[in-house]
Amino acid sequence: MPAAWAAAGPRAEPCLIFPVIFSEVFSPVAFLCSLYQSPGGKAFFIPGEHMQDCELEFLWLNGTPKDLPLPAYASAAAAGMDVAAALDAPLTLAPGAIALVPTGFAVAIPEGCELQVRPRSGLAVRHGVTVVNAPGTIDADYRGEVRVGLINLGPAAYTIRRGDRIAQLVLAPVLRATVKVVTQLAGTVRGSGGFGHTGR
Numbered sequence: 331m332p333a334a335w336a337a338a339g340p341r342a343e344p345c346l347i348f349p350v351i352f353s354e355v356f357s358p359v360a361f362l363c364s365l366y367q368s369p370g371g372k373a374f375f376i377p378g379e380h381m382q383d384c385e386l387e388f389l390w391l392n393g394t395p396k397d398l399p400l401p402a403y404a405s406a407a408a409a410g411m412d413v414a415a416a417l418d419a420p421l422t423l424a425p426g427a428i429a430l431v432p433t434g435f436a437v438a439i440p441e442g443c444e445l446q447v448r449p450r451s452g453l454a455v456r457h458g459v460t461v462v463n464a465p466g467t468i469d470a471d472y473r474g475e476v477r478v479g480l481i482n483l484g485p486a487a488y489t490i491r492r493g494d495r496i497a498q499l500v501l502a503p504v505l506r507a508t509v510k511v512v513t514q515l516a517g518t519v520r521g522s523g524g525f526g527h528t529g530r
Protein backbone atom coordinates (compact mmCIF):
# COMPACT_ATOMS: atom_id res chain seq x y z
CA MET A 331 0.00 0.00 0.00
CA PRO A 332 2.57 2.66 0.89
CA ALA A 333 4.61 1.81 -2.20
CA ALA A 334 1.55 2.11 -4.40
CA TRP A 335 0.93 5.62 -3.17
CA ALA A 336 4.57 6.69 -3.15
CA ALA A 337 5.11 9.06 -5.99
CA ALA A 338 4.65 12.71 -5.37
CA GLY A 339 8.28 13.65 -4.74
CA PRO A 340 9.74 17.04 -3.82
CA ARG A 341 7.58 19.05 -6.23
CA ALA A 342 4.49 18.10 -4.25
CA GLU A 343 5.97 19.54 -1.06
CA PRO A 344 3.90 22.75 -0.76
CA CYS A 345 0.58 21.00 -1.12
CA LEU A 346 1.55 18.16 1.19
CA ILE A 347 2.72 20.09 4.19
CA PHE A 348 -0.54 21.96 4.69
CA PRO A 349 -2.80 18.92 5.03
CA VAL A 350 -0.44 17.37 7.56
CA ILE A 351 -0.25 20.49 9.69
CA PHE A 352 -3.98 21.11 9.33
CA SER A 353 -4.94 17.59 10.17
CA GLU A 354 -2.57 17.19 13.07
CA VAL A 355 -3.83 20.35 14.69
CA PHE A 356 -7.50 20.32 13.76
CA SER A 357 -8.72 16.97 12.62
CA PRO A 358 -7.65 13.44 13.42
CA VAL A 359 -10.08 12.31 10.72
CA ALA A 360 -8.56 14.40 7.95
CA PHE A 361 -5.13 13.26 9.12
CA LEU A 362 -5.78 9.90 7.50
CA CYS A 363 -6.41 11.50 4.18
CA SER A 364 -3.23 13.55 4.38
CA LEU A 365 0.18 12.81 3.03
CA TYR A 366 3.25 12.66 5.17
CA GLN A 367 6.42 14.40 4.09
CA SER A 368 9.48 12.34 4.79
CA PRO A 369 12.91 13.93 5.37
CA GLY A 370 14.00 12.63 1.96
CA GLY A 371 11.26 14.54 0.21
CA LYS A 372 9.21 11.53 -0.88
CA ALA A 373 5.56 11.55 -0.05
CA PHE A 374 3.68 8.55 1.14
CA PHE A 375 0.66 7.57 3.17
CA ILE A 376 1.22 6.61 6.73
CA PRO A 377 0.42 2.93 7.00
CA GLY A 378 -0.77 1.03 10.01
CA GLU A 379 -3.10 1.96 12.80
CA HIS A 380 -3.82 5.52 11.61
CA MET A 381 -5.67 4.18 8.59
CA GLN A 382 -8.37 2.68 10.76
CA ASP A 383 -9.40 5.94 12.39
CA CYS A 384 -11.08 7.57 9.43
CA GLU A 385 -14.76 8.08 10.08
CA LEU A 386 -17.41 8.19 7.38
CA GLU A 387 -20.85 9.39 8.35
CA PHE A 388 -23.69 7.36 6.87
CA LEU A 389 -27.31 8.50 6.88
CA TRP A 390 -30.11 6.07 6.05
CA LEU A 391 -32.52 8.11 3.98
CA ASN A 392 -35.71 6.19 4.78
CA GLY A 393 -35.03 5.23 8.37
CA THR A 394 -32.71 2.44 9.45
CA PRO A 395 -33.66 -0.68 7.48
CA LYS A 396 -33.93 -3.93 9.43
CA ASP A 397 -32.80 -6.05 6.52
CA LEU A 398 -29.87 -4.11 5.03
CA PRO A 399 -26.32 -4.04 6.39
CA LEU A 400 -24.20 -0.94 6.57
CA PRO A 401 -21.42 -0.95 4.02
CA ALA A 402 -18.76 -3.17 5.55
CA TYR A 403 -15.27 -4.51 4.97
CA ALA A 404 -15.45 -8.24 4.30
CA SER A 405 -11.96 -8.97 5.61
CA ALA A 406 -9.40 -7.46 7.94
CA ALA A 407 -7.44 -5.64 5.24
CA ALA A 408 -10.10 -5.25 2.56
CA ALA A 409 -9.79 -1.90 0.77
CA GLY A 410 -13.44 -1.64 -0.16
CA MET A 411 -16.66 -1.79 1.82
CA ASP A 412 -19.26 -3.98 0.18
CA VAL A 413 -22.47 -2.15 -0.46
CA ALA A 414 -25.93 -3.70 -0.75
CA ALA A 415 -28.80 -2.94 -3.10
CA ALA A 416 -31.69 -1.14 -1.41
CA LEU A 417 -34.20 -2.33 -4.00
CA ASP A 418 -37.88 -2.66 -3.16
CA ALA A 419 -38.36 -5.31 -5.84
CA PRO A 420 -35.99 -7.57 -7.78
CA LEU A 421 -34.39 -5.91 -10.78
CA THR A 422 -33.52 -7.97 -13.84
CA LEU A 423 -30.74 -6.62 -16.01
CA ALA A 424 -31.03 -7.90 -19.57
CA PRO A 425 -27.76 -8.33 -21.47
CA GLY A 426 -26.49 -4.84 -22.30
CA ALA A 427 -28.88 -3.12 -19.88
CA ILE A 428 -27.86 -0.37 -17.47
CA ALA A 429 -29.61 0.44 -14.18
CA LEU A 430 -29.03 2.92 -11.38
CA VAL A 431 -29.35 0.92 -8.17
CA PRO A 432 -30.18 2.72 -4.90
CA THR A 433 -28.24 2.10 -1.72
CA GLY A 434 -30.68 3.84 0.62
CA PHE A 435 -28.04 6.04 2.24
CA ALA A 436 -26.14 9.28 1.88
CA VAL A 437 -22.64 9.93 3.20
CA ALA A 438 -20.51 12.77 4.51
CA ILE A 439 -16.95 12.20 3.34
CA PRO A 440 -14.04 14.00 5.03
CA GLU A 441 -12.90 16.93 2.91
CA GLY A 442 -9.88 15.97 0.86
CA CYS A 443 -11.25 12.50 0.21
CA GLU A 444 -13.61 10.83 -2.24
CA LEU A 445 -15.44 7.54 -2.24
CA GLN A 446 -14.88 5.42 -5.31
CA VAL A 447 -17.63 3.07 -6.42
CA ARG A 448 -15.93 0.01 -7.80
CA PRO A 449 -17.15 -3.31 -9.19
CA ARG A 450 -17.11 -6.51 -7.17
CA SER A 451 -14.84 -8.79 -9.15
CA GLY A 452 -16.92 -11.93 -8.49
CA LEU A 453 -20.05 -10.35 -9.93
CA ALA A 454 -18.12 -8.97 -12.87
CA VAL A 455 -16.17 -12.12 -13.77
CA ARG A 456 -18.94 -14.65 -13.14
CA HIS A 457 -21.88 -12.73 -14.54
CA GLY A 458 -20.49 -9.73 -16.47
CA VAL A 459 -22.30 -7.36 -14.10
CA THR A 460 -20.04 -4.40 -13.40
CA VAL A 461 -20.09 -0.69 -12.54
CA VAL A 462 -20.75 1.15 -15.78
CA ASN A 463 -18.86 4.31 -14.75
CA ALA A 464 -16.17 2.55 -12.73
CA PRO A 465 -14.77 3.96 -10.65
CA GLY A 466 -17.78 6.10 -9.80
CA THR A 467 -16.90 9.22 -7.85
CA ILE A 468 -18.76 10.28 -4.72
CA ASP A 469 -17.67 13.84 -4.03
CA ALA A 470 -17.04 15.02 -0.48
CA ASP A 471 -19.74 17.68 -0.86
CA TYR A 472 -22.42 15.32 -2.21
CA ARG A 473 -25.33 14.73 0.15
CA GLY A 474 -27.72 12.87 -2.14
CA GLU A 475 -28.31 9.12 -2.16
CA VAL A 476 -25.31 7.05 -3.17
CA ARG A 477 -26.34 5.05 -6.21
CA VAL A 478 -24.56 2.40 -8.20
CA GLY A 479 -24.67 2.38 -11.99
CA LEU A 480 -24.59 -1.25 -13.07
CA ILE A 481 -24.31 -2.70 -16.56
CA ASN A 482 -24.79 -6.30 -17.59
CA LEU A 483 -21.99 -7.11 -20.03
CA GLY A 484 -22.72 -10.84 -19.79
CA PRO A 485 -24.65 -13.01 -22.23
CA ALA A 486 -27.52 -13.80 -19.83
CA ALA A 487 -30.02 -11.74 -17.88
CA TYR A 488 -29.06 -11.21 -14.23
CA THR A 489 -31.43 -10.44 -11.37
CA ILE A 490 -30.40 -8.24 -8.45
CA ARG A 491 -32.37 -8.59 -5.24
CA ARG A 492 -32.64 -6.38 -2.17
CA GLY A 493 -29.58 -6.90 0.03
CA ASP A 494 -27.36 -8.28 -2.75
CA ARG A 495 -23.84 -6.90 -2.55
CA ILE A 496 -23.47 -5.04 -5.82
CA ALA A 497 -20.30 -2.97 -5.54
CA GLN A 498 -17.63 -1.78 -3.15
CA LEU A 499 -16.79 1.67 -1.83
CA VAL A 500 -13.16 2.67 -1.55
CA LEU A 501 -12.20 5.81 0.36
CA ALA A 502 -9.39 7.61 -1.41
CA PRO A 503 -7.45 10.86 -1.03
CA VAL A 504 -7.92 13.65 -3.54
CA LEU A 505 -5.26 15.93 -4.96
CA ARG A 506 -6.72 18.99 -6.63
CA ALA A 507 -4.82 20.78 -9.35
CA THR A 508 -4.35 24.43 -10.05
CA VAL A 509 -4.41 24.80 -13.82
CA LYS A 510 -1.68 27.02 -15.24
CA VAL A 511 -1.45 27.88 -18.94
CA VAL A 512 2.10 27.82 -20.37
CA THR A 513 3.57 28.25 -23.84
CA GLN A 514 5.83 25.20 -23.65
CA LEU A 515 5.90 21.98 -21.62
CA ALA A 516 9.06 20.48 -20.10
CA GLY A 517 10.60 17.97 -22.54
CA THR A 518 10.65 14.20 -21.94
CA VAL A 519 12.15 11.16 -23.69
CA ARG A 520 8.66 9.87 -24.55
CA GLY A 521 7.56 13.17 -25.99
CA SER A 522 4.18 12.80 -27.68
CA GLY A 523 4.50 9.04 -28.21
CA GLY A 524 1.56 7.11 -26.79
CA PHE A 525 -1.27 4.73 -27.56
CA GLY A 526 1.04 1.75 -28.00
CA HIS A 527 4.02 3.46 -29.60
CA THR A 528 6.38 1.23 -27.55
CA GLY A 529 4.91 -1.89 -29.17
CA ARG A 530 2.65 -4.64 -27.91
Ligand SMILES: O=c1ccn([C@H]2C[C@H](O)[C@@H](COP(=O)(O)OP(=O)(O)OP(=O)(O)O)O2)c(=O)[nH]1
Nearest residue numbers: 447463465466467468469472475476477478479
Ligand atom coordinates in the same frame (compact mmCIF):
# COMPACT_ATOMS: atom_id res chain seq x y z
O1 LIG B 1 -21.34 6.02 -9.10
C1 LIG B 1 -21.74 7.12 -8.68
C2 LIG B 1 -21.22 8.33 -9.15
C3 LIG B 1 -21.73 9.52 -8.66
N1 LIG B 1 -22.70 9.51 -7.71
C4 LIG B 1 -23.19 10.78 -7.14
C5 LIG B 1 -22.15 11.32 -6.16
C6 LIG B 1 -21.41 12.35 -6.96
O2 LIG B 1 -20.85 13.32 -6.11
C7 LIG B 1 -22.51 12.87 -7.86
C8 LIG B 1 -22.01 13.45 -9.13
O3 LIG B 1 -21.22 12.50 -9.79
P1 LIG B 1 -20.32 12.89 -11.03
O4 LIG B 1 -19.61 14.17 -10.79
O5 LIG B 1 -19.53 11.70 -11.40
O6 LIG B 1 -21.45 13.04 -12.12
P2 LIG B 1 -21.73 14.16 -13.18
O7 LIG B 1 -22.40 13.47 -14.29
O8 LIG B 1 -20.50 14.95 -13.51
O9 LIG B 1 -22.81 15.01 -12.40
P3 LIG B 1 -22.75 16.44 -11.74
O10 LIG B 1 -22.90 17.39 -12.87
O11 LIG B 1 -23.90 16.44 -10.80
O12 LIG B 1 -21.43 16.58 -11.02
O13 LIG B 1 -23.34 11.74 -8.15
C9 LIG B 1 -23.22 8.33 -7.23
O14 LIG B 1 -24.08 8.29 -6.36
N2 LIG B 1 -22.72 7.16 -7.73
